Amino acid sequence: MxxxxxxxxxxxxxxxxxxxxxxxxxxxxxxxxxxxxxxxxxxxxxxxxxxxxxxxxxxxxxxxxxxxxxxxxxxxxxxxxxxxxxxxxxxxxxxxxxxxxxxxxxxxxxxxxxxxxxxxxxxxxxxxxxxxxxxxxxxxxxxxxxxxxxxxxxxxxxxxxxxxxxxxxxxxxxxxxxxxxxxxxxxxxxxxxxxxxxxxxxxxxxxxxxxxxxxxxxxxxxxxxxxxxxxxxxxxxxxxxxxxKTLGVRMRAQMATAQAVADFLDGHPSVEKVHYPGLPNHPDRALIAQQMNGPGAMLSVQVNGGAAEALAFIGKLKLFTRATSLGGVESLIEHRASVEGPNSTTPANLLRVSIGLEHAEDLIADLAQALR
The missing domain is CATH 3.40.640.10 (Type I PLP-dependent aspartate aminotransferase-like (Major domain))
Incomplete structure (x- = not known):
C-alpha cells in the first residue's frame, strides 16, 4: 500500500x-x-x-x-x-x-x-x-x-x-x-x-x-x-x-514549503549557511536519494554574525513562532544554542526551523523582511 x-x-x-x-x-x-x-x-x-x-x-x-x-x-x-x-x-x-x-x-x-x-x-x-x-x-x-x-x-x-x-x-x-x-x-x-x-x-x-x-x-x-x-x-x-491519519499529507505539504524556504535562504547575502538535505549542493545527495523519499521539513540556518545577530533576526519575525519543538502545523524557529544551555556545541549563529502549513510565499516574505 x-x-x-x-x-x-x-x-x-x-x-x-x-x-x-x-x-x-x-x-x-x-x-x-x-x-x-x-x-x-x-x-x-x-x-x-x-x-x-x-x-x-x-x-x-x-x-x-x-x-x-x-x-x-x-x-x-x-x-x-x-x-x-x-x-x-x-x-x-x-x-x-x-x-x-x-x-x-x-x-x-x-x-x-x-x-x-x-x-x-x-x-x-x-x-x-x-x-x-x-x-x-x-x-x-x-x-x-x-x-x-x-x-x-x-x-x-x-x-x-x-x-x-x-x-x-x-x-x-x-x-x-x-x-x-x-x-x-x-x-x-x-x-x-x-x-x-x-x-x-x-x-x-x-x-x-x-x-x-x-x-x-x-x-x-x-x-x-x-x-x-x-x-x-x-x-x-x-x-x-x-x-x-494525516501524517503523509502534512509531511508532503510541509516538505514542499521547506524546500522553497531553503532555496530562498541559500545564497542570501545575510546568511552564512543553510543546512537542508534538499539543496542541490548537499554533499550527500546520492545517499539521501538511496535511503530517503524526500528531504523533510526541518532546516537550520546560520545567519551572518553570532548569537546577537541571530536573536535580533528572529525577534523581527511575525509569522514564525519562537518556540522549542518541531513537527507541528505551525512554523517554529529557535536559537538552538540558547535552548541547549552553556555546554551546547551548536554554532552560536544557528537557528533551527520547523516548517508548518502556512503558505510558502508568506513565510518567505516574513524571512525577507526580517533579514533586511
Whole structure:
C-alpha cells in the first residue's frame, strides 16, 4: 500500500460494540473480573496495557515495518527505557550531532550507573568502525541529525554494528516513516518522539520504539516499560493515532514549503549557511536519494554574525513562532544554542526551523523582511 492508505488502515478500528467509526478513549485504569475472579477481557490494569495504547503500538509497528511497537510517555522515556535494558559495563556509540537529550541521559544518568559511551561523527564511517569496543552493545544513529541535518549511511553503520555484535538504533523523528524506514536498512530498532510529526499538532507528549524482531531484548524493554510506568495516557495515545491519519499529507505539504524556504535562504547575502538535505549542493545527495523519499521539513540556518545577530533576526519575525519543538502545523524557529544551555556545541549563529502549513510565499516574505 501507499503510505497514506497504510496510515489510515493502521489507525482505523471501528468500535465493535457501538460501530462508532472513531474509536473511543478508554480512560479506565483497571478492568473487571467475573464471579470466578477471571478477567472479562484481555486487560488487567492500564500501566501494562490499555486498548488505546495497544492500538497505537500496533499502528507504529505497521508503519515502520517492525514486529512490535512500544509507546512511551515521551521520547526521552523511550530512550531511557532502551538504555535501561543494557547492563552496567556495556558501551554505547552515539552520534556527535544528535538530540542533546540523548548524550545528556548517557552522561548524567547512565554513566554513573555503569554504562560507557563514545560520541562519534556518524558520517565518518572509518571513525565509527574504529570507535567500536569489545563491549559495544548499542549504536545510536540519528538521521537527519539535530540540529545540523547530517546524514548517516544507515546500511553501512548497521553492518558495522552487527559485525561488532551490537544493535543499531535510529532516531527517525525528523524523517518519519513517510520518508525513511530504518528497519528496511538493517537497523534493529527505531525511536520516535511522537510529540513531533506523528501527532503533528503540538498538543501531546509521547515517544515510541519499534523493534525489527520481537526477541528477548525487545521483551526485556517491554518488561521495563511496564515496571517503570513510562507510558502515555489513553488520551495521549488517541491523539497520536489521530495525528498519524494525516501524517503523509502534512509531511508532503510541509516538505514542499521547506524546500522553497531553503532555496530562498541559500545564497542570501545575510546568511552564512543553510543546512537542508534538499539543496542541490548537499554533499550527500546520492545517499539521501538511496535511503530517503524526500528531504523533510526541518532546516537550520546560520545567519551572518553570532548569537546577537541571530536573536535580533528572529525577534523581527511575525509569522514564525519562537518556540522549542518541531513537527507541528505551525512554523517554529529557535536559537538552538540558547535552548541547549552553556555546554551546547551548536554554532552560536544557528537557528533551527520547523516548517508548518502556512503558505510558502508568506513565510518567505516574513524571512525577507526580517533579514533586511
Amino acid at each position: 501507499h503510505f497514506d492508505t497504510l496510515a489510515l488502515k493502521a489507525t482505523h478500528q471501528a468500535d465493535p460494540t457501538t460501530g462508532a467509526v472513531v474509536p473511543p478513549i478508554h480512560l479506565a485504569t483497571t478492568f473487571a473480573r467475573d464471579e470466578a475472579n477471571e478477567l472479562t477481557g484481555p486487560y488487567l490494569y492500564t500501566r501494562p496495557n490499555n486498548p488505546n495504547r495497544e492500538a497505537l503500538e500496533t499502528a507504529l509497528a505497521t508503519l515502520e515495518g517492525g514486529a512490535v511497537g512500544m509507546a512511551f510517555g515521551s521520547g526521552q522515556a523511550a530512550t531511557m527505557t532502551l538504555l535501561q535494558a543494557l547492563s552496567p559495563g556495556d558501551h554505547v556509540l552515539v552520534a556527535t550531532d544528535s538530540y542533546y537529550g540523548t548524550p545528556a541521559l548517557l552522561e548524567q544518568v547512565f554513566h554513573p550507573w555503569g554504562l560507557t559511551y563514545t560520541r562519534v561523527h556518524m558520517d565518518d564511517l572509518d571513525a565509527v568502525k574504529q570507535s567500536m569496543h569489545e563491549n559495544t552493545r548499542l549504536v545510536w544513529c540519528e538521521t537527519p541529525s539535530n540540529p545540523l541535518l547530517t546524514i548517516t549511511d544507515l546500511l553501512t553503520v548497521a553492518r558495522l554494528a552487527h559485525d561488532a555484535g551490537a544493535l543499531c538504533v535510529c532516531d527517525n523523528t525528523w524523517a518519519t516513516p513517510v520518508l525513511q524506514r530504518p528497519l528496511e536498512l538493517n537497523c534493529d530498532i527505531v525511536m520516535h518522539s511522537t510529540s513531533k510529526y506523528l501527532s503533528g499538532h503540538s498538543d501531546v507528549l509521547g515517544g515510541a520504539l519499534v523493534f525489527k524482531r520481537n526477541d528477548e531484548f525487545a521483551q526485556r524493554v517491554r518488561s521495563l516499560q511496564s515496571l517503570s510506568g513510562a507510558v502515555p495516557s489513553p488520551f495521549d495515545c488517541w491523539l497520536i493515532s489521530r495525528g498519524i
